[in-house]
Amino acid sequence: MHIAMTYTRLRAEERLLLDAFESAGVRVTPIDLRQVVFDPASLGEWAQYDAVVDRSVSLTASLTVTRILEGLGVRCINRPEAIRVCSDKLDTTIALIRAGVPTPGVRVGISAESAIESVEQIGYPAVLKPTVGSWGRLVARVNDRDAAEAIIEHRETLGSVQQGVFYVQEHIDKPGRDIRVFVVGGEAIAAIVRTSGHWVTNTARGATAAGLEITPALHDLSERAVASVGADVAAVDLLECPNRGLLVNEINHSMEFRNSISTTGVDIPGLVAAHVVRIAEGVRTSQGALA
Amino acid sequence: MSTTETIQSACPECDAPISFDRSPLNGQVARCPDCGSELEVTCTNPVRLELAPEVEEDWGE
Numbered sequence: 001m002h003i004a005m006t007y008t009r010l011r012a013e014e015r016l017l018l019d020a021f022e023s024a025g026v027r028v029t030p031i032d033l034r035q036v037v038f039d040p041a042s043l044g045e046w047a048q049y050d051a052v053v054d055r056s057v058s059l060t061a062s063l064t065v066t067r068i069l070e071g072l073g074v075r076c077i078n079r080p081e082a083i084r085v086c087s088d089k090l091d092t093t094i095a096l097i098r099a100g101v102p103t104p105g106v107r108v109g110i111s112a113e114s115a116i117e118s119v120e121q122i123g124y125p126a127v128l129k130p131t132v133g134s135w136g137r138l139v140a141r142v143n144d145r146d147a148a149e150a151i152i153e154h155r156e157t158l159g160s161v162q163q164g165v166f167y168v169q170e171h172i173d174k175p176g177r178d179i180r181v182f183v184v185g186g187e188a189i190a191a192i193v194r195t196s197g198h199w200v201t202n203t204a205r206g207a208t209a210a211g212l213e214i215t216p217a218l219h220d221l222s223e224r225a226v227a228s229v230g231a232d233v234a235a236v237d238l239l240e241c242p243n244r245g246l247l248v249n250e251i252n253h254s255m256e257f258r259n260s261i262s263t264t265g266v267d268i269p270g271l272v273a274a275h276v277v278r279i280a281e282g283v284r285t286s287q288g289a290l291a
Numbered sequence: 292m293s294t295t296e297t298i299q300s301a302c303p304e305c306d307a308p309i310s311f312d313r314s315p316l317n318g319q320v321a322r323c324p325d326c327g328s329e330l331e332v333t334c335t336n337p338v339r340l341e342l343a344p345e346v347e348e349d350w351g352e
Contacts, residue, residue, distance in 0.1 A: 134351020252352035
């Protein structure tokens with residue numbers, strides 16, 4: 001068994017995963033993607049790996065490496081289609097709606113005029129988000145039409161082409177916290193609650209985390225959400241809506257977990273590594289059957 | 292891949308000593324305990340540190 005772990009920055013999570021593989025007696029090779037030249041027509045050195053865990057902090061790098069490797073028949077965790085859907089909030093919304101998983105209401109406009117109308121349909125306050133982005137960056141709550149017009153004009157003028165897609169989400173009056181559930185191999189393994197005095201409850205924005213019991217409802221929603229995007233390993237963010245109950249907000253394909261191990265008491269990297277090994281064993285079995 | 296020997300380097304911003312309790316890997320991030328700069332390992336033999344790049348638009352989870 002030989003696993004590769006691709007990365008662009010080696011953070012605590014990547015170190016913890018390498019340690020988890022080594023503790024399990026699994027050979028693992030870290031690969032800095034910035035040093036690699038890919039040949040989409042040749043498996044080359046990649047033939048030696050039973051599976052590749054991608055841990056790139058860069059979405060562009062993640063999608064590039066997993067598309068090439070899966071094209072060559074190398075099993076990646078996560079797969080590029082799952083990464084694509086998770087990384088784009090509109091694609092995630094569509095996947096959740098199709099799967100019948102409750103999620104905040106959304107309107108989408110592709111011009112300043114339709115963006116304003118989208119906000120008006122959602123009602124105030126509304127949340128404007130870039131379709132691609134993490135750690136709460138450029139997420140804005142708009143409380144009235146003046147603010148909406150200002151933000152939309154700024155995005156249209158200063159933003160990238162991608163920010164010409166205006167994703168407007170219903171604002172959920174959550175109780176100063178949101179919930180993150182870690183799902184590995186289709187099973188919710190750990191949950192935390194993130195609390196903040198600010199309405200954006202990302203730990204990257206200063207929210208504090210504590211362990212949370214995984215209730216049957218959290219199991220059900222988070223596992224269905226991850227199934228809807230086809231991810232092997234993911235973290236699901238949920239909001240507690242006073243009227244509609246739990247809603248799935250986002251799904252993260254390359255989850256950060258360094259601060260969630262001690263708070264939950266769950267060996268998250270160990271369980272991720274074990275699942276990767278199960279996938280790799282399945283790849284070996286199917287390749288053996290074909291040989 | 293790892294050793295128990297402490298590896299020493301220096302912060303490129305303030306020259307404070309930076310130590311690793313095992314061999315760092317290329318691309319590994321570290322924070323200077325003195326000036327707080329975020330650093331990245333750009334060479335492992337010998338260990339060389341540079342200021343880590345700013346967060347880019349497509350970075351995240």
